[in-house]
Amino acid sequence: MADLLTHVLVAYTVAIVLSWKFKWINSAHVTAVMVGSTLPDLTRIGLLIDPASVENIGIPFSYSPLHTMGGAMVSVLIISTLVRVKHAKITFILLTLGLLSHLALDSLIISASGHSYAIFWPISVYNPPTPGLYLSTDMWPALLAGSSALCVWLIDSRVHSRSQNI
Amino acid sequence: MFHDVKTKMIAIILFLCILVGMFIWYGSLSPNPNLNHYPGDKEIINDYDSHIGEIVEVGGKVISTSPLTIEVKYGTETMDLFVSGVEEETLEGDRLTVFGTLQEDHTVTATRIVIRPRINYLYMYVVSFIAAFWVLYRIVSQWRWNRTKKALEIRERPLKFKEVLSIFKGGFSNG
Numbered sequence: 021m022a023d024l025l026t027h028v029l030v031a032y033t034v035a036i037v038l039s040w041k042f043k044w045i046n047s048a049h050v051t052a053v054m055v056g057s058t059l060p061d062l063t064r065i066g067l068l069i070d071p072a073s074v075e076n077i078g079i080p081f082s083y084s085p086l087h088t089m090g091g092a093m094v095s096v097l098i099i100s101t102l103v104r105v106k107h108a109k110i111t112f113i114l115l116t117l118g119l120l121s122h123l124a125l126d127s128l129i130i131s132a133s134g135h136s137y138a139i140f141w142p143i144s145v146y147n148p149p150t151p152g153l154y155l156s157t158d159m160w161p162a163l164l165a166g167s168s169a170l171c172v173w174l175i176d177s178r179v180h181s182r183s184q185n186i
Numbered sequence: 187m188f189h190d191v192k193t194k195m196i197a198i199i200l201f202l203c204i205l206v207g208m209f210i211w212y213g214s215l216s217p218n219p220n221l222n223h224y225p226g227d228k229e230i231i232n233d234y235d236s237h238i239g240e241i242v243e244v245g246g247k248v249i250s251t252s253p254l255t256i257e258v259k260y261g262t263e264t265m266d267l268f269v270s271g272v273e274e275e276t277l278e279g280d281r282l283t284v285f286g287t288l289q290e291d292h293t294v295t296a297t298r299i300v301i302r303p304r305i306n307y308l309y310m311y312v313v314s315f316i317a318a319f320w321v322l323y324r325i326v327s328q329w330r331w332n333r334t335k336k337a338l339e340i341r342e343r344p345l346k347f348k349e350v351l352s353i354f355k356g357g358f359s360n361g
Contacts (some may be wrong), residue, residue, distance in 0.1 A: 023309075023310045023313050023314050023317070024313070024314035024317040024318060025313040025314060025316060025317035027317070028317040028320060028321055029317075046340075047324075047328055047344060048328035048329060048340040048341070048344070050324075051321070051324040051325060051328050051329070054320075054321050054324065055321060055325065058317075058318070058321055061314075070261050070262075071209075071213065071261075072228075072260055072261020072262065072263070073261060073262075074213075075213065075261070076261070079210060079213070080210055080213030080214035081209050081210060081213040082209060082212040082213040083209060084212050085205070085208040085209060085211075085212045086205075088212075090208060091205060091208050091212075094201050094204055094205045094208065095205070097197075097201050098198055098201045098202065098205075101194050101197050101198050101201070102194075102198070102337060102338050103337060103338045103339070104332065104335055104337040104338065104339040105189055105337075107338075107339060107340060130300055131243075131283070131285075131300065132243055132245075132283040132284060132285035132298050132299055132300045133222065133224060133243045133285045133298070134285075134298070135222035138221075138223065141212065142208070142211070145215065145218065145221050145223060146221045146222065147221060147222035147223050148222075149222075155300065155302055155306075156302070156310065157281075157302040157303065157306035157307055157309065157310050158306070159306070159309060162313055
């Protein structure tokens, strides 16, 4: 997984650019896309509750589904259900957009085997090949994403004269 | 989607059950090299001998550079693995992922490796923390928990920086 900052910056950039086309996208909607882009990294819950300790009591266990299309969609459904009905559908779409940007970025990470992970699980357990563009610990993806985010923020705040809370 | 609070709660419990079911389902999956899913840290630590001669993908911290040795971890269990066939320079503390063939005597012959320098891990955690704070700030500023409706909704007016800070200080008690 790339660092969380890169994911959030890319989600911000995508959401702002989309808001130029779809005028109803406001600051809170941009935040929803950003939240969606963090959801696959909920696998970090493993730092609190170790999956190995669950397996020790005889139950096979892995948090990896959170980082796949299927599991991440369930987490999107949970959050969308918590949202007021009038915002629920649009929140669902925006969160999904954010998580797709996360999974797309992570599918480009360099791996030793040359293959990514089971992104499309549970539809498929196939690990697709990765072009291997960057390492999860590289600094340049966040710099590139940060520069893009800064550009769209400048354009958005000047050309559209709309107050977008950073 | 779901209109009344009771239906929402049932839906959330159902989704959580599905998620836990997925955790168990995924945990029960075995590696399948035909689908590019190779035995990893968990399989090797649990049953090393049955994977000898197989292509594996393992990762761990470099604990020695001569001979190159990584510490593979799964849960609280660890295993030291010698890595042969590596020409790239590594430092102790770097993270190494190795794609190669598992040999006897706790050795893996590398076909390809990925090195993540130690210092870059610190960078990754720091910027990820900044990102998490930024997102949390925006959520608090632009969304609120409606106690009557028992649901999240968009604030009519986004909170200013000072107002968000006061909510952080008050432990979100102001909603």
